[in-house]
Amino acid sequence: MNPHIDELWVYLSTTPLLGLTLTLAAYQCAWWLYRRAHFHPMANPVMIAVTVLVGVLTLTGTDYQTYFDGAQFVHFLLGPATVALAIPLYAQLPRLRTMAMPLLGALAAGSLTAALSAYAIGAALGASTQSLLSLAPKSVTTPIAMGITESLGGLPSLTAVLVILTGILGAVGARGLYGLLRIEDHAVRGFATGLAAHGIGTARAFQVSEQCGAFAALAMGLNGLITALSLPWILPWLNHLLAR
Amino acid sequence: MISAFTLLLVYQLIGEVIARGLALPVPGPVIGMLLLFLTLVVRDGPGKELRNTANGLLQHLSLLFVPAGVGIMLHFHRLADEWLPLLVALVGSTFLAMTVTALVLRAPARRATREEEGR
Numbered sequence: 001m002n003p004h005i006d007e008l009w010v011y012l013s014t015t016p017l018l019g020l021t022l023t024l025a026a027y028q029c030a031w032w033l034y035r036r037a038h039f040h041p042m043a044n045p046v047m048i049a050v051t052v053l054v055g056v057l058t059l060t061g062t063d064y065q066t067y068f069d070g071a072q073f074v075h076f077l078l079g080p081a082t083v084a085l086a087i088p089l090y091a092q093l094p095r096l097r098t099m100a101m102p103l104l105g106a107l108a109a110g111s112l113t114a115a116l117s118a119y120a121i122g123a124a125l126g127a128s129t130q131s132l133l134s135l136a137p138k139s140v141t142t143p144i145a146m147g148i149t150e151s152l153g154g155l156p157s158l159t160a161v162l163v164i165l166t167g168i169l170g171a172v173g174a175r176g177l178y179g180l181l182r183i184e185d186h187a188v189r190g191f192a193t194g195l196a197a198h199g200i201g202t203a204r205a206f207q208v209s210e211q212c213g214a215f216a217a218l219a220m221g222l223n224g225l226i227t228a229l230s231l232p233w234i235l236p237w238l239n240h241l242l243a244r
Numbered sequence: 245m246i247s248a249f250t251l252l253l254v255y256q257l258i259g260e261v262i263a264r265g266l267a268l269p270v271p272g273p274v275i276g277m278l279l280l281f282l283t284l285v286v287r288d289g290p291g292k293e294l295r296n297t298a299n300g301l302l303q304h305l306s307l308l309f310v311p312a313g314v315g316i317m318l319h320f321h322r323l324a325d326e327w328l329p330l331l332v333a334l335v336g337s338t339f340l341a342m343t344v345t346a347l348v349l350r351a352p353a354r355r356a357t358r359e360e361e362g363r
Contacts, residue, residue, distance in 0.1 A: 027307045045306045050313035057317065064318055071311035077301065078308045080252040082273035083259070084298035086280035087290050098359060102352030110345030118337035125329035135333055139341055142312060143271040151269075161319045162334065164312060169338045177339060183346050188353045192345035196338050203305035213302070219345070221274050228269035 013062065019070020026052040039207055041175045046200055047168045078199075085202075085221075088214035095187060095211075096218070103191065103218075110195045111223050114139035115231055119238065134158040136235055137227055138166045141198040144224040151232050163198065170197020171204035190215030195223045248297035255280045 012018045030048035037043035057067055068075070089096075096103070115136045122132050133154030137145040145163045146156040174193045183189060186209050193201040194216030202220050206213030258279060260272030268275070284290055290298070316323075323330065 023310055024307075027304075027310055031304075046309050046313055049307075049310045050316065053310065053314045054317045057314070064315060067314060068311060071314070074308060075311040079256045079273045079276075080249065081301045081305055081308055082271075083252045083255045083276040083280055084301050086255075086277045086284060087295055087298040088302065089277075089281050090284040090289060093285065094360075095356065098356045099349075099352060102349055102356075105352075106345045106348040109348045110341050113344040114337055114341035117340045118333045121336045122329045122333035125332055127326050127329035127333065131326055131330065135330065138334065139338065141271075141274075144269065144274070147269055147271075157315075158319060158322060160312065161316050161323070162330070164309070164316060166334055166338050167309070168313075169335060170342065173339060174342065177342055178346065181343060181346060183350055185350070185353045185357065188346050188349045191349060192342045195345050196341035199305070200309050203309065206302055206305060217277075221277060224274055225270055 013066060016070035016073065019067045020073055021070070022053060022056065022067070023049075023071045023074050026056070041172045041204065044168055044171050044200075044204070046164075046203070047172070050164075082199075085214075085217035088206075088210055089217055092187070092211060092214040092218075099187070103222075106191060107195065107219065107222050107226060110192065110219075111139075111226050111230070112234075114196055114223075115227060115234075116238070119235070130154055131158065133235070135162055137231055138162040139196050139198060140224045140227045141220055144228050148228055148231055152235055164200070167197045167200025170201040174201065174204065186212040187215045191219040194219035198223070245293065245297050245300075248291075248294040251294065252276075252280075252297070252301075 026049040027045065029052060030045040033048055034040075034043045034045045053067070056062075057064070118135045118138055119132055122135050127135065131154075133152040134149050134156075136152065136154075137148040137159060140148065140163070142160055142163050145159050149156045149159040170193055174189065174197070178184075178189050178192075189208070190205045190212035193205050193212075197204075198220045202213060202216040205216035255276035256273050257276075259274070259276030262268070262275050263270060263272040
């Protein structure tokens with residue numbers, strides 16, 4: 001009996017089916033828990049699903065590449081989903097028109113705060129230069145952040161992890177923070193969450209309301225754009241200043 | 245549903261071609277999103293089919309981040325080496341950025357809401 005099970009496992013672990021099924025099953029469990037917790041931010045489904053999957057892969061000795069061969073089909077949908085963000089964004093067009101200038105002001109302030117405070121806190125606590133350069137673009141959506149890190153001379157793969165952790169932190173902490181600051185407007189909440197916590201924050205924002213999600217999507221796109229254009233100029237200058 | 249999905253992919257493809265062609269630092273899907281948004285502004289909104297497909301895709305946006313998130317397992321030892329500065333920097337800067345953005349936006353947003361209600 002046993003050799004057959006081994007053969008079956010060897011076969012399954014070489015097809016994409018396993019990685020794909022595992023991803024969907026883990027997400028189903030996470031979503032079920034999230035719903036049972038009345039969509040409480042601490043029960044973030046990305047965090048739970050990732051934890052379960054890392055546990056399963058580690059216990060079965062499966063490497064990430066093998067897993068990703070299957071999971072890439074889910075990963076691929078990020079592209080068309082990003083394009084689809086244009087539809088909820090369009091629904092907020094009247095509000096966007098009346099708030100265009102303040103949104104740009106908040107974008108500039110928030111974008112600089114995200115990158116420079118990450119850098120400054122990391123530097124003050126003695127993180128290595130390479131970690132600091134990988135840390136700076138962490139509020140930006142993964143593909144842009146990895147590109148920025150590369151141009152700064154950091155480690156793109158480390159950035160990818162820091163970006164994911166930032167997104168989870170933002171999604172988990174947003175509700176408590178805005179409660180503390182007494183911010184109720186869903187447009188404001190969404191914009192700040194999308195700016196600081198990119199796609200994972202945006203996903204959470206959509207679970208709160210469509211307006212919240214649309215402003216998060218807008219902030220995510222704009223922050224990616226402005227950080228990609230500004231950080232490669234600002235950071236070397238800052239480095240130079242700190243080195244003196 | 246198929247035609248709406250095709251439309252999304254076509255916009256992503258156009259975005260990808262523009263991003264690569266002009267060597268822009270922004271990923272193709274983000275450019276595709278901006279182009280689709282401009283198209284919707286010009287054409288006065290999405291049809292029912294596009295709206296339904298987009299809603300279906302965005303309803304479980306969280307799921308789409310899971311495969312990339314599992315990549316964290318490749319970096320456990322690096323994270324273990326510098327966990328304190330990285331953790332404090334991530335938590336501190338994320339909450340600072342949300343606070344600054346929200347506070348800058350709060351007063352103008354209130355004014356905009358009042359104007360809309362006044363109309």
